[in-house]
Amino acid sequence: MSGFVLRRLLSATVTLLLMSLLIFVLVRLVGDPAHLMMPPEATEADRELFRQHMGLNDPLLTQYGRFISGMLQGEFGNSFHFGVPALQIVSDRLLPSLVLTFSALALAVLVGVGLGVIAAITRAQSVRQLVALFSALGQAAPPFFFALLFIRYFSVELGWLPTGGYGSWQHLLLPMTALGWYSAAGLARLTQANLEEVLASEFIRMARIKGLPESVVILRHGLKNAALPVLTFAASQFGILIGGAVAVEAVFSWPGFGSLMVEAINQLDFTVVQAAVVVSTLLFILINLAVEVLYALIDPRISHE
Amino acid sequence: MNDIVLGTSVLPGPRAPGRWRVQLRHGAFYLAVGSLSLIIFASLLAPWIAPYDPTAINLGNAMKAPSAAYWFGTDTLGRDVLSRTLHGGQLSLLIAFIAVALAGTIGSLIGILSAYFGGWIDNVVMRVVDMQYALPPVILAMVLIGVLGPSTGNVIAVVTIANWARFARIIRAETLSLRHRDFVLLARLAGASPLRVALTHLLPNVRHTFLVLLTLDIGLIIVLEAALSFLGLGIQPPTPSWGGMIADGRSHLEHAWWVSILPGTVLMTTVLSANLIADHLRGHRPTGGQHD
Numbered sequence: 001m002s003g004f005v006l007r008r009l010l011s012a013t014v015t016l017l018l019m020s021l022l023i024f025v026l027v028r029l030v031g032d033p034a035h036l037m038m039p040p041e042a043t044e045a046d047r048e049l050f051r052q053h054m055g056l057n058d059p060l061l062t063q064y065g066r067f068i069s070g071m072l073q074g075e076f077g078n079s080f081h082f083g084v085p086a087l088q089i090v091s092d093r094l095l096p097s098l099v100l101t102f103s104a105l106a107l108a109v110l111v112g113v114g115l116g117v118i119a120a121i122t123r124a125q126s127v128r129q130l131v132a133l134f135s136a137l138g139q140a141a142p143p144f145f146f147a148l149l150f151i152r153y154f155s156v157e158l159g160w161l162p163t164g165g166y167g168s169w170q171h172l173l174l175p176m177t178a179l180g181w182y183s184a185a186g187l188a189r190l191t192q193a194n195l196e197e198v199l200a201s202e203f204i205r206m207a208r209i210k211g212l213p214e215s216v217v218i219l220r221h222g223l224k225n226a227a228l229p230v231l232t233f234a235a236s237q238f239g240i241l242i243g244g245a246v247a248v249e250a251v252f253s254w255p256g257f258g259s260l261m262v263e264a265i266n267q268l269d270f271t272v273v274q275a276a277v278v279v280s281t282l283l284f285i286l287i288n289l290a291v292e293v294l295y296a297l298i299d300p301r302i303s304h305e
Numbered sequence: 306m307n308d309i310v311l312g313t314s315v316l317p318g319p320r321a322p323g324r325w326r327v328q329l330r331h332g333a334f335y336l337a338v339g340s341l342s343l344i345i346f347a348s349l350l351a352p353w354i355a356p357y358d359p360t361a362i363n364l365g366n367a368m369k370a371p372s373a374a375y376w377f378g379t380d381t382l383g384r385d386v387l388s389r390t391l392h393g394g395q396l397s398l399l400i401a402f403i404a405v406a407l408a409g410t411i412g413s414l415i416g417i418l419s420a421y422f423g424g425w426i427d428n429v430v431m432r433v434v435d436m437q438y439a440l441p442p443v444i445l446a447m448v449l450i451g452v453l454g455p456s457t458g459n460v461i462a463v464v465t466i467a468n469w470a471r472f473a474r475i476i477r478a479e480t481l482s483l484r485h486r487d488f489v490l491l492a493r494l495a496g497a498s499p500l501r502v503a504l505t506h507l508l509p510n511v512r513h514t515f516l517v518l519l520t521l522d523i524g525l526i527i528v529l530e531a532a533l534s535f536l537g538l539g540i541q542p543p544t545p546s547w548g549g550m551i552a553d554g555r556s557h558l559e560h561a562w563w564v565s566i567l568p569g570t571v572l573m574t575t576v577l578s579a580n581l582i583a584d585h586l587r588g589h590r591p592t593g594g595q596h597d
Contacts, residue, residue: 140577142528145569243441265451
């Protein structure tokens with residue numbers, strides 16, 4: 001088991017290093033920050049001073065070395081725009097984004113798995129059709145469009161929930177639903193397909209012959225065996241949710257990390273973009289690692305592959 | 306048979322799809338094909354059938370509700386939303402089709418060659434694919450657009466870069482399962498070059514998976530382009546695009562909901578139709594959808 005975790009950690013580190021290289025190179029292909037960051041009346045000497053101060057004159061390899069060693073110490077340099085450490089800006093915005101993505105994921109698992117189970121065990125065609133419709137709609141529209149539909153109906157028409165902002169559960173409800181619907185749709189379809197397959201197998205018939213209550217058959221014997229692919233899928237949704245959150249945050253003025261990235265890209269604030277991408281990649285890798293370990297714990301065959 | 310002894314009259318068990326259900330599924334498929342064709346043709350014919358100039362500003366006529374003269378209403382600058390939706394659709398669909406064709410071709414070729422050659426080439430390719438999987442496509446595309454600047458060509462390039470990896474991973478897995486089959490070995494014995502084996506013997510055998518992936522991906526790509534344009538990092542105004550139009554009406558949901566909601570509904574119908582078609586194609590041979 002520890003060997004398995006070590007191997008995964010190693011490959012995660014390689015991925016992260018490659019990613020940091022890619023981001024570093026990309027971000028330096030943009031125009032000269034000395035021109036963008038200094039007021040137009042600045043002289044060439046001012047700009048030179050700025051470049052020296054920011055270390056933009058050093059060879060690229062030196063800059064990359066500095067970037068990596070800084071990264072390891074959690075030091076990404078100061079934001080060009082705000083003059084405070086980039087990591088601090090990113091981490092200030094991290095909590096709201098995590099709140100949004102994790103509550104969207106929790107909602108998606110709850111609703112998606114719930115609907116999937118219902119669709120798999122019900123005999124009513126109409127219920128199955130409704131779940132199918134729920135899934136088809138969820139996978140058809142971008143989360144930011146749901147966000148606008150929800151605002152139009154629940155905020156403008158009914159006046160139940162705020163149109164944007166951050167701080168209470170009322171503020172969270174609409175963005176979380178808009179963001180989570182897509183993942184709930186996929187989870188519902190996957191849970192239904194897997195559970196139907198498992199419920200058709202011999203050991204389920206056996207459990208029923210033994211006279212076990214239907215709830216035990218479905219939950220203990222059925223769902224438990226259908227859970228593995230569902231778990232992996234749920235984890236894979238994290239990246240999609242982080243991506244979808246960018247526009248949802250913009251719609252709801254949610255002070256997250258996605259709206260920060262849009263701002264930073266528009267201002268060509270290199271250090272913030274770098275810090276944001278590295279932090280989100282790291283998060284994503286750690287979550288996948290946690291899922292793989294969990295997966296190996298549930299199914300011991302995996303760590304011996 | 307056991308099935309009869311165990312019986313299914315009391316116990317809920319697997320059921321074969323009823324005749325009417327199959328017909329319903331076919332019905333949904335034909336409906337999807339119909340609406341997608343309608344949207345594609347209407348968008349292609351936009352310059353001839355759009356009732357107004359999509360960029361003509363008429364402030365005296367701003368934010369008019371849908372009516373006989375303006376089916377989709379007018380936006381904050383008095384431009385006809387229907388005409389803009391048609392023209393925007395033309396650009397959005399053009400970008401999506403070019404990007405999905407590029408991502409599909411490049412990704413699949415990389416996948417086939419990676420599986421065929423194996424060894425360090427395969428290792429390097431799969432590391433790059435892993436790296437790509439570690440970053441959400443929207444964020445990768447945003448960073449790239451930030452670097453390259455927004456233009457139609459750059460949007461196509463960025464969306465392609467953000468989407469080739471899925472093709473590479475799945476087509477590679479499919480090719481790996483074919484690599485040791487007799488017909489491949491025979492072709493190699495007959496002296497066919499690796500490229501020839503890959504193109505004439507492996508490629509035709511992964512075409513079904515490729516087709517399913519293409520239809521699955523077209524929806525994702527339409528949504529990705531719309532997200533970029535929505536965030537102001539894609540198609541730039543005044544050129545209409547679906548994502549940009551949805552963004553235009555964002556702050557006017559109260560008084561002029563149609564500015565955002567109607568183009569958004571057309572976008573949603575397009576993606577819904579593409580997904581239904583993909584599901585239908587996948588249904589004939591379930592191998593394509595199992596991997597992702």
